[in-house]
Amino acid sequence: MLYEFKLKTDRENMHDITPQVWEAVQKSGIKDGTVTVFAPHTTAAITINENADPDVVHDMLIGLAVAFRGTWVRIPPSPP
Template identity: 35%
Template sequence: MAYQETFEIRTSGRGMSDVTGQVAAIVERAPKGAGLAHVFVRHTSCSLLMTENADPDVRRDLETLARRWAPDGDPAYRHDLEGDDDMAAHARSVLSGTDVTVPFNDGQLLLGTWQGIYLWEHRARGHMRQVVVTLIE
């Protein structure tokens, strides 16, 4: 059995948005059983990741690391059509990934105590992002 829904989220610029609730709601609506929830973002300048959901310092520290991995405005970048953050956003997306997979059972995500699913916006300004959730039983 496969079941799929898409939702949109408006970001406010660089940073993380918790999408655990939206994914959990889709799993709750789907037919009951055990399987995998594959969560995918349809963009190349943001990411999806699973990280700690208790201490916001973890997310701030990840942003600090991302600035080191892919700094805005590096003069070596050729792709800068949309500004100094353009290529850096694409590089951050490649480094952190565009999907996560989470097991579920009987309408519940089987996340660990401190785990949450986050959309990580890598662009300086906000965007409307589409997230596809596919449930495979």
């Protein structure tokens, strides 16, 4: 069973796609199994992170900025 959704982004950032994945699982009617999430774009990536602390996204983007210094990562302001 294949479900597809598109995500439009303005810049480098992280987006929680849990609601879209959850909706696809619910629509499928499947009760047990494995979900595969695939991003066909060469500059997209999928990570699995806890989402309880908003600093996780900020920390991940800082880590990317350090790893790829001077290239493409824009670091948003830290949440209050």
